[in-house]
Amino acid sequence: MFQADAAAEAAKTALNNNALLGAGIGMGLAIIGAGLGIGRIGGQAVEAIARQPEASGDIRGAMILTAALIEGATLAALVFALLFKLIK
């Protein structure tokens, strides 16, 4: 009886650990994508401002808007990954 309980407990812990591993890998992948995307936006925006400093206001607005859109998708992934940890 106790052994069955212990086995069930061990299986549950293993499941939780796997869920945590999955959440961690998922968060990392989401961040890689967002880092590449936002880095590219930032780099191109700086390049554009360097070429045309008088348009810096418009470029900055467009940069923040696009970065926010990418960030939204990334944060959705992060929140869902976090749910793996919270829901047991």
Place this chain on the structure above:
Amino acid sequence: MMQDIGEMIMHHTSDAHEIAFESPFGGELFTIHLPQWAPVHIGGMAIDLSPTKHVVFMLLAAFLVWLTMWLTGRSLEKQRAAGHPPRGLASLFESLVVFVRNDVAVANIGHGGARFAPYVMTLFFFILYMNLLGLMPWGATATGNLAVTGALALTAGLTIEISGMVALGPMGYVKTVVFAPPGTTGVTKLLLTLIMIPVELIGKLVKPFALCLRLFANMTAGHFVILSLLGLIFLFGTGPAAIRWGVATGSVFFVLFMMVLELLVAFLQAYIFALLTSVFIGLMQHEH
């Protein structure tokens, strides 16, 4: 120990039925217990409507928005009557209001943007105050609660869709969902239109959903980072003195840096919420 830090982080970011005022020297100064009402039953769902920590801070933010705007308006009128240019608090808030009205609302909505400016400005200042209250000592971030951001996003979604319906008319609004891609004929046109219907519908739902998640995740993530950095001190609390002092010094500086970054994020997220809402309203207004 790891478990304790995780619980501490959850305790500080999640909602509660009491507001605890901890002393910086350990222990609690006093705790305000909020009243708990019996849950309301609506069609088999039990909904707890009793006030919580986040509700209190949300109402406080709403009151502060009203208070600052009222004071600003009053002193602006007085200064205008006396022939001064605006100065002091009035000058600060006037520049913020003008920025949100002209550069966020009107610039992104286009024609008729002035009609939506009060709504966009309310969103901006309400979210800003909620974010900033979370950085105060003993404060709680109401925007770090999915219910709050969900409700804000719901108002944004309804504004986007209803303003679209009013601006485009019933047939114009249906065209934003049932949309035939240009340059197609016959069977291809029918097929593509059918495929695009669910895509357009999902697109309409995703906009407020993303607004809600973005604000929630940004505010929660910032607090997670700050509390995890503080948790490092306790994680290394049993080590040798050199490591303990080193980790504590390092993490206090990182927390200071993160706090300043959070101050920026508080403004940035309020700006982005207002900006995206006005961009989406503008997209619906000028859909053809």
